[in-house]
Amino acid sequence: MNWLNILSYRHFPIYAIMVLFLGAFLIVLFGRNRWARHILAFLSVASSLAFLIALVRPVMLGGEIIAYWMGGRVPAGGYAIGIALEVDALSLFFGLLIATAVFVACLYSFRYMEHDDNIPQYYTLFLMLAGGVLGLVLSGDLFNMFIMVEILTFAAVALTAFRNTANGALEAAFKYLVVGSIGSSCILAGTILLYAQVHTLNFAQLSALIPGGLNNATKVAFALLFVGFCTKAFLVPFHPLAADAHGAAPASISVLISGVLTKSGLYGIIRLVYFLFQSMGLGTIQFMLVFVGSVSMFVCVTMALAQHDFKRLLAFHSISQIGYVLSAAGLATALGISAGLYHAMNHTLFKGLLFLTAGAVLHKTGTTDLGKLGGLSKKMPHTTVLFLIGAASISGIPPFNGFASKWMIYQATYQKAVESGNIGFLLVTIIALITSVLTLASFVKVTQSVFFGRLPAAYENVTEVPFGMRFAMGIFAALCVVTGLFPDYVTRWLTEPAARAVFSVGQYINDMMGAGYAESVMGGLAPAQQTVSFVHVGVWSPVSWLLVLCIMLLAVTLAAVLGKYDRVSENAGEKVPGKYDLFFGGEESVYSQVGGGDLFWGFKHNWRHYFRFMYDLHSGVVNDYALWAVVALSLAVVFLQIVL
């Protein structure tokens, strides 16, 4: 055994996880000194990212699956007795997303958190959270996944309550802890039910043994695990927790909760349905995923429209975008998976950027209330430009990255509808389009009420945020533009290998358990490796789409300028007739300042019953949220008993 072996890339996955936990430990010891903790935190996140980037070549491009058995305890006698890490392209894809988001959030925290108390504890929890999520996606052992889920839940709860004097921070943390613990208990119960059936916890061996031996117990385990991971991804009906937690947590933690925690839940769901149970061939399971995804997509975007708080609004959008990803991943086509993963990546980038700009606004003004803010573009020009890039990305405007991935999702759902002849998938395309329009609408509202309009007198002395924070936001913005301009490179190097990994379960099992294991255990059931090939339509040239958009914008502007005659002049104190009619813009008003809730009054008035109903439903009582969790669990158990 050569000592140089420890430098082999096969060890990199465990290093990437360990440096984060080691950093957390060292910051407890030496974190009192400001420079010591900054250097330690930076070294941890940077080296973790570097280790994962070094794995791109063998895993993404070479198609290798790294099976790393702790302590060299390889499987004996057809049983996985050791604890394993496994890194295939899917794990690495999520790992890279997580490491990137953690790296940028850490850079941002240096200046953002400098006025808080107990900063060493903040970095310790931050690195624990990062290590937990990274450990989850790189782990090849179901129980290990549960441990990592618990670590990240605790760290996230503690960080949500970190600014415990902030409005609602404690309350949000408690609600998150209660429902999150129900989810964790579900994951543990599911894990142990699977163990009772097949006596192994290793992912590859479970994937080989379960699909052939489905019984009532494994079906219940499926439901428990599915609901558990849905809690972690904050899908409907767990979305109120996300909104509470994001609103109360520091902005750098909101980035992790929205960009990273939700991804860990998605990763769990993809592993569960494509690997453990290999049930995506069934139309009913596809229906389940697409249904949950579409409902999350639509419900959360309408909830976001009604919000008056910057970060709460972003939080609901976050879950709406996760709905896109799940819907696309539930299509069980190569294009669908690829589109979903692409959107997951973009979501981490643009949502991270948006949360950081919200944090910048909070840092300087001390509030995120849309009704109180306004006109900040004069005082914070760089933040405004960065926010506009993020808003354009999430709304799917070319040439930014949201456009490319949303286009792929429309194409994937439409193609699925054509191939399967099922009109329901066409409905998903339509919901996705409507959601995208509503997303744009609510970001127009945010842009107007935070960055444009009249500057309140209280914020006359606001200045631009420090360079360190702008630099972190700039990294996200640059990545948003790059991944939007070169969709073909992104799909070729990142999402296509990951999509290929999703469809090669047999190879995954064999690489872990030894060659021939999948064929011998699963017999004729062993799934053949599916080829991943698809043609993009139109997505190839985002620049030409930008031109089309500009021409259309010009036409609309021209029409608006020429059509002056139907403008209504609004004078102070005078009631405007037709205020509650549907309107198409162009009202002249004495105040250009539009309150957070006021820009779409016509739309909101016409939908007032729906918004009222949703407001009453999201009562804020933790018992209600727990009840939703229990109902979701019972529905999942019954549904899966029937269809599997």
Place this chain on the structure above:
Amino acid sequence: MILMNYIVSFFLLALGMYCIVTKYNLVKTVIGLSIMDYGVNLLIISIGFNPGGTAPIFTWGELTPSSFFVDPIPQALTLTSIVIGACVTAMSLALVMKLQESYGTLDTREIRRLRG
């Protein structure tokens, strides 16, 4: 005998959920979480139990194909799960204390500044 364990463990799970959903006192919510944990722990330890098996402690050479012992893995899992359960209780009680300080009540129906 072992069937009773399974029934009780799922009963405890359901009881814990019932407690969380119906009780309006924060401390009772925390108790509900603990009961759920106990249910899962009982389930894990029952799965590893073999009637008549010995303790799974062997030195080199003692282990023969005819050895009959309880499954050691669930025991390790239960220990981990108990530790995690204790963490959940400790952390949620700490939050309950802070909530009592800042809201002046333990009623979940009044702790709802974040809604809609």
